[in-house]
Structure formats: C-alpha cells, structure tokens
Amino acid sequence: MASALDRSLIAAIAQIPECVAGGCVDMSTGLLLGVQTVDPQPPEMRDLISAAAADLFQGSGLVAIESMFRRSREIMDDRGDEVQEIVTFSDNLLHVFLKSKKNSNHVFVFIARNTANLGTVLSKARIALTWLTRLSG
Secondary structure: OOOHHHHHHHHHHHHOOOEEEEEEEEOOOOEEEEEEEOOOOOOHHHHHHHHHHHHHHHOHHHHHHHHHHHHHOOOOOOOOOOOOEEEEEOOOEEEEEEEOOOOOOEEEEEEEEOOOOHHHHHHHHHHHHHHHHHHHO
8 A cells, every 4th residue: 555655756747747757855864765757667767866866965066165155245144055956857858856954864855857848847837835844744
C-alpha cells in the first residue's frame, strides 16, 4: 500500500504540467524518502536524484557564494538566507528542486518535459510544496 507521501507525490505529478517524476530527499541522510514516476525508471535514478539534490544545495560552490554574499552584507546569522529553489534545464527536461519550508533537510524534486511552461511548472510545484511539506515533517 502506498504511503501518504507517495500518494501526494502522485497527485503533485498530475497537477504539474508535463511532469514525469517527483520525489522527496532527506538531505541529512541522503535518503530518497519517496519517488514516483510516470514511466518505469532504472533503480539508479533514485540514487542520482538524491545525489543531485545534495550537490546542488550542499555543494561547496553554492555554499561559498552564499557565505560571500552574507559577509559582503555584514550578515552574521545565516538562518533564512539560504537557497530555497533551484531550476535546471537539460535538452529534454527541466528539474525543479524546492526546499521544504518546514524542514530544511527535505528537498522536493519535480522533473517535467522542457516543453512545459516554466512559470506554470514553478507555480504548481510551489503549491504542491505547501501540502507536501505537511507530510514530510
């Protein structure tokens, strides 16, 4: 039987235009807490989603840039000043990574075909984030 998170990911995929996959990554453990796809995918995809989220949000380059901007603005407290969303594009897909507002260790990932309207994908993903966040803790 599917978990509440899995059912919610399925619902999110249905609402986001041309979405082919959705998942939730726990950044503190590197685990993929849930993933749903429109078509069957190889098992390695699970590991790649987790690794990509970790590289994007915790990679040394992005962390260094954020730290530099904080120092230049003389902000000593780094809370609330971290990247919340990242969008990447490939030849065929767009990937939306959204950090949970309730638990900053959880990142939701939605993958859509690149023919989808980016603005609509982002707005629908943000809406999904509000109710998915409640499930992920």
